[in-house]
Amino acid sequence: MKPTLQAVADAVGVSRSTVSNAYSRPDQLSTALRERILEAARQLGYPGPDPTARSLRRGVVGAVGVLFTSQLSYAFTDPFAVRFLAGVAGAAERHGTSLLLVPLPDDAPGARRAVESAAVDGFCVYCAGDESWALDAIRARNLPFVTTAPRADAGPADRFVGIDERAAARTAAAHVVGLGHRRVALLGDTVLPGVPSGELRLADVTDVPHPTTRGRLAGFADAFAEVGVAWPELTLLSAAGNSRTAAAAAVAAVLAGPDRPTAILACSDVLALGVLDALAGTGGPPCAVTGFDDIAEAAEAGLTTVRQPAEEKGRRLAELLLDPPEDPAAGHVLLPTELVVRTSTGPVPRR
Amino acid sequence: MKPTLQAVADAVGVSRSTVSNAYSRPDQLSTALRERILEAARQLGYPGPDPTARSLRRGVVGAVGVLFTSQLSYAFTDPFAVRFLAGVAGAAERHGTSLLLVPLPDDAPGARRAVESAAVDGFCVYCAGDESWALDAIRARNLPFVTTAPRADAGPADRFVGIDERAAARTAAAHVVGLGHRRVALLGDTVLPGVPSGELRLADVTDVPHPTTRGRLAGFADAFAEVGVAWPELTLLSAAGNSRTAAAAAVAAVLAGPDRPTAILACSDVLALGVLDALAGTGGPPCAVTGFDDIAEAAEAGLTTVRQPAEEKGRRLAELLLDPPEDPAAGHVLLPTELVVRTSTGPVPRR
């Protein structure tokens, strides 16, 4: 049996409360007694108050949960997510708080249970679509939470750190428009759930369920609408998953087809890099490509992309959770983005 | 006040035990009653059993701690550590276990307390030197743990997943020896604690405190000893931190000096990339460079390096913790490594 606080109390001949105080409130007892207690604890091999029991009584855990809506291991595959997590970790570290990475099973009820049974004081939710099941569960537990995007069902007290997805995407598209491109394709991750990689027809951009993807696609469309290229004229491509291979597969057919676009705008750098992979494989006339996020690989590949501050996003999000500002308005943060023009976007080739 | 299990029991008019069973052991009560209870819980907004209380009573938390000896945010800076973590996360996910990333303060007593007060069922310790304070604390708590290296004070029951650092490093050095290099420098991260980046003299490799660095340096030295180049003839460089800039700073002087080495062997890819940075900046005759780990950037940079399986290391380590093998011998895993020869290592330039 592991020794308990009671055992130490008995050994020293004091009450349980006093031993507790020796650990948690040293000012409540004489230094001499405190020393005697700690010494006895050492003798007995008592490792200090049990974290779980302490949490129960205190009502505080000292950890915040990080919720990735997709597979936990995915979080480590996307460089952007990793840098985001680095930001969260840095802030948590400074605050002396642990990070609980919660694995979510595929089924919604299971995932809900996972959220319900996480021992945490709050949640950082990395938004990736419709995670209302998660937010409902968190709200039911009455725990504070923050998200990486303003949500449709958000109240004014709900805090987030995000970017203006639509405006940011628009800058990339405007750049491509400025280069003269009119026959273009837009590429998103899982534009509609369940569809395989490839082309897709959608009456309107509002039909895209995933809010981030929707915002970015809408931003792309905005810039083209301005020069008279309407939504239906834009080829819409969907990759089954945010991976290079899925992206390459998604664009393969359209690159080989008769109406080959002169530019492809992707909703993430990972996708854009996949497009570059595909392009490198096929030959053919040059095709402009843009990405989103500005991960490290983007610079190396010369990818034109929209930069958003990854670590900062994570850091400020965690800070918002860990010490909430007085002013509720300060709980709504939109980070700046920046178009980074590199070599992957050139003018329309003359034929 | 948040409703408790008792409140639900009162609402339905059953005992607390029955409500508990409704959640944890559905076979212990009739389906009808269970439905009624869950419905009442829904009405009351009861989010299910409190995780902390449940952990206390059950004596199980459902989370394992991951201990990085350095800053938590560091873990996200080194690509190797990230991939390792991805492996751990994958295994944990499959097992339905959460991951607790524990931030460690700089001071040893504080760090010890952090380990003592982490609510976990066990620890994955990413070894990075002498973390006996951590292991002592873990042992005192009587928690299972696994490490990424066999440790000096390890008993036969202590489990680990590692590589043969010395033999692996030796293959890299042997390759460099084979290319004819004899005037070489070895570069490690913080070879001695507290020394600034730059050259360093050490009577013997056994004086290096950090076990991983020691093992690799020893392996390098082995290969050179075989062709008659003894330890004191090898230039020893230390970088203050595992970063490209620190590495570049560490090699600057020796690259500019009179006895410029024809090859530099680094203890990690990150350091090796820093050396390449420095080399790109200076010009001068070519200099062979080797790394260690084989991170993604290594391939792009054409870096000759020793590959060790990062995700697999994390995965198998976590598996060792999460379902321990019967056979204690199975708890000692040495993963294979492989020398990957790329363009960064060429023959000695003829002068």
Place this chain on the structure above:
DNA sequence: TCGGCGTTCTGAATCGATTCAGTATCTGTA
């Protein structure tokens, strides 16, 4: 000498569940 105050320590209630030995009710069988 006594009231008042500060320091040091104690006792009992409490956090929110799980567990297990039982009790009560029902089913089937000889």
Place this chain on the structure above:
DNA sequence: TACAGATACTGAATCGATTCAGAACGCCGA
């Protein structure tokens, strides 16, 4: 009819601490 054996549910003990209202004591000033 009676008894064994399931099935459904309850009560009380328990997990390991924290907290707070007080008790005991010494000290000071009036």
